[in-house]
Amino acid sequence: MRKESLNFIYEHAKINANVVFIGSDLGHGILQDFKTEMPNQFFMEGISESHIVSMAAGMALTGSKVYIHTIAPFFVRRAFEHIALDVGFENLDVTLLCSGGGLVYGPLGHTHTMVDDFSILSSVPNLKIYAPADAPEAIASLQRTYDDTGPAYIRLGKGNEPSITKQYLKKDKSYLQINKNENSFLIITTGIMLHSAIEITNQLQNIDIIHYSMITPFNLDNELVKVLKSKTHVFILEEHLNFGGLKSRVNEVIINHHLSEIQVFSFNLGNQYIDKYGRQEDLFKDLSLDTESLIKNFKKILSPKSSHEF
Amino acid sequence: MSSFNFQEKCLQIRHDILDIFWGGQRGHIPSAFSLVEILVTLYYQKANLKRDKILLSKGHGCMALYAILSDLGYFPRSEFKKFCSTTGILGGHPTRKKVPGVEISSGSLGHGPSIAVGMAINLKSTKGNVYCVLGDGECNEGSVWEAALSANKNGLNNLTFIIDNNKQQSYGATEEVLPLEPFNDKWSSFGFNTKEVDLIKNPQCLKGALEQDLNIPTAIICHTRKGQGSKVLERNLNWHHLNGISAETFNQIRNSLTLL
Numbered sequence: 001m002r003k004e005s006l007n008f009i010y011e012h013a014k015i016n017a018n019v020v021f022i023g024s025d026l027g028h029g030i031l032q033d034f035k036t037e038m039p040n041q042f043f044m045e046g047i048s049e050s051h052i053v054s055m056a057a058g059m060a061l062t063g064s065k066v067y068i069h070t071i072a073p074f075f076v077r078r079a080f081e082h083i084a085l086d087v088g089f090e091n092l093d094v095t096l097l098c099s100g101g102g103l104v105y106g107p108l109g110h111t112h113t114m115v116d117d118f119s120i121l122s123s124v125p126n127l128k129i130y131a132p133a134d135a136p137e138a139i140a141s142l143q144r145t146y147d148d149t150g151p152a153y154i155r156l157g158k159g160n161e162p163s164i165t166k167q168y169l170k171k172d173k174s175y176l177q178i179n180k181n182e183n184s185f186l187i188i189t190t191g192i193m194l195h196s197a198i199e200i201t202n203q204l205q206n207i208d209i210i211h212y213s214m215i216t217p218f219n220l221d222n223e224l225v226k227v228l229k230s231k232t233h234v235f236i237l238e239e240h241l242n243f244g245g246l247k248s249r250v251n252e253v254i255i256n257h258h259l260s261e262i263q264v265f266s267f268n269l270g271n272q273y274i275d276k277y278g279r280q281e282d283l284f285k286d287l288s289l290d291t292e293s294l295i296k297n298f299k300k301i302l303s304p305k306s307s308h309e310f
Numbered sequence: 311m312s313s314f315n316f317q318e319k320c321l322q323i324r325h326d327i328l329d330i331f332w333g334g335q336r337g338h339i340p341s342a343f344s345l346v347e348i349l350v351t352l353y354y355q356k357a358n359l360k361r362d363k364i365l366l367s368k369g370h371g372c373m374a375l376y377a378i379l380s381d382l383g384y385f386p387r388s389e390f391k392k393f394c395s396t397t398g399i400l401g402g403h404p405t406r407k408k409v410p411g412v413e414i415s416s417g418s419l420g421h422g423p424s425i426a427v428g429m430a431i432n433l434k435s436t437k438g439n440v441y442c443v444l445g446d447g448e449c450n451e452g453s454v455w456e457a458a459l460s461a462n463k464n465g466l467n468n469l470t471f472i473i474d475n476n477k478q479q480s481y482g483a484t485e486e487v488l489p490l491e492p493f494n495d496k497w498s499s500f501g502f503n504t505k506e507v508d509l510i511k512n513p514q515c516l517k518g519a520l521e522q523d524l525n526i527p528t529a530i531i532c533h534t535r536k537g538q539g540s541k542v543l544e545r546n547l548n549w550h551h552l553n554g555i556s557a558e559t560f561n562q563i564r565n566s567l568t569l570l
Contacts, residue, residue, distance in 0.1 A: 040533040046459060046463075051424045051456035051460055053424075055428035058427060061414070062363075075462020081418060082453075
């Protein structure tokens with residue numbers, strides 16, 4: 001979805017001279033056509049994420065619609081104060097398009113994996129947080145940022161995911177509802193975990209799915225509250241630490257709407273940075289977040305004798 | 311501007327800074343005082359306020375900025391009495407969306423230079439200049455030097471970093487806390503047309519240094535004194551964080567103000 005996302009920015013820069021792209025020492029030759037055709041809208045700065053975020057703020061303050069791009073943790077962790085103060089608080093038209101969300105860079109270790117971005121960024125004023133599942137949803141998220149004038153963060157997943165969201169996308173909704181069989185069981189996902197959710201429901205056919213591509217603000221309309229009220233079991237899947245992400249938002253909803261009778265089970269990356277090397281799929285297995293383990297655990301929970309806690 | 315009296319204006323601004331301080335019973339007077347000649351030069355003598363941008367990156371000197379913006383009619387003096395209160399627009403560090411005339415919110419140091427780079431890139435086509443005022447202590451921040459690298463790379467001849475080199479930071483002398491010398495060489499080596507002006511001996515000389523004579527970004531190191539303009543405050547570190555003073559002490563400071 002990175003390739004499609006960058007192409008979206010390139011195509012929109014062609015039709016809107018205010019669109020500016022800033023990268024932080026990205027891979028050689030990236031967006032070469034953009035650089036050649038629109039050199040005044042293309043900036044490849046050095047390894048200086050804090051600077052780039054505030055430079056983007058300066059450009060937005062003087063009329064630009066800015067898209068900045070690098071690997072997620074280097075914006076989210078290193079440049080946090082610049083995001084919070086110069087972009088978020090000022091409510092500026094800057095979108096942080098970040099690759100490597102979750103465990104994409106698992107082989108490179110904890111400095112490169114982005115396991116706490118929802119949590120860290122959720123306090124930033126005005127910032128919308130997107131975690132699309134595939135390229136069509138990434139493009140839909142980018143379209144929202146293009147139509148909007150405020151700050152946004154887009155977490156891009158591993159790339160090359162099969163396109164699954166296209167048939168469900170609705171322009172006026174930042175979530176997808178899949179199955180809608182009015183079952184008692186519901187999976188709530190964000191980011192690439194939608195792929196696992198669909199695989200699970202292919203095997204365990206009595207489960208509905210709600211997928212959030214925008215988790216901040218967490219848009220829970222009346223329709224969804226109604227859906228939640230009809231559920232006995234809710235399973236939350238997210239490629240994020242146990243706190244501050246989708247689970248926290250869903251729990252908040254459950255408390256605010258007095259839905260405490262729903263049993264909630266959360267499957268995520270646990271409580272700590274991942275102190276292991278490995279490919280994303282191998283780390284998922286290690287953390288029992290692969291589809292096979294998830295199905296096994298779902299079955300245990302849904303069996304009549306279940307007493308498992310997650 | 312023919313009748314403009316630089317010295318009188320600076321003295322007036324210092325009096326206004328004291329009024330703001332008295333309104334909130336707090337504020338960094340010495341940090342504001344060392345800025346006065348710099349900001350008076352920019353706002354009254356040099357910048358085209360419709361075209362150029364003046365960014366105060368050392369937000370803790372904001373009382374000098376507030377005094378000038380009010381004098382220029384951006385907001386009424388009645389705000390001075392509400393300094394740092396819930397009913398006012400003026401705070402201990404400036405907020406862009408609250409205070410008319412303030413270009414950027416500041417307070418956390420080291421942000422202004424990067425914002426200035428972004429603005430200078432965009433204003434180049436309209437021949438707009440960006441003046442970013444920073445403290446010498448602020449240059450401890452790594453982001454200042456990231457911005458300096460970028461200003462050089464982007465060939466920003468419309469960007470000027472003006473450093474209020476009052477040689478003091480919160481804990482002590484800048485040269486003891488974290489030495490910056492050779493400061494001029496540092497800026498030069500980052501690709502800046504670097505100049506030094508002595509605003510203690512010659513308070514009006516910044517204007518001449520602001521002429522952009524090379525096709526590269528400019529850094530102007532302004533030699534100042536913390537608390538400049540008041541013999542009571544000058545170079546007395548205790549004043550940096552001193553709040554809630556008596557009327558008698560306040561009057562002592564008021565009476566110590568002099569033309570420079």
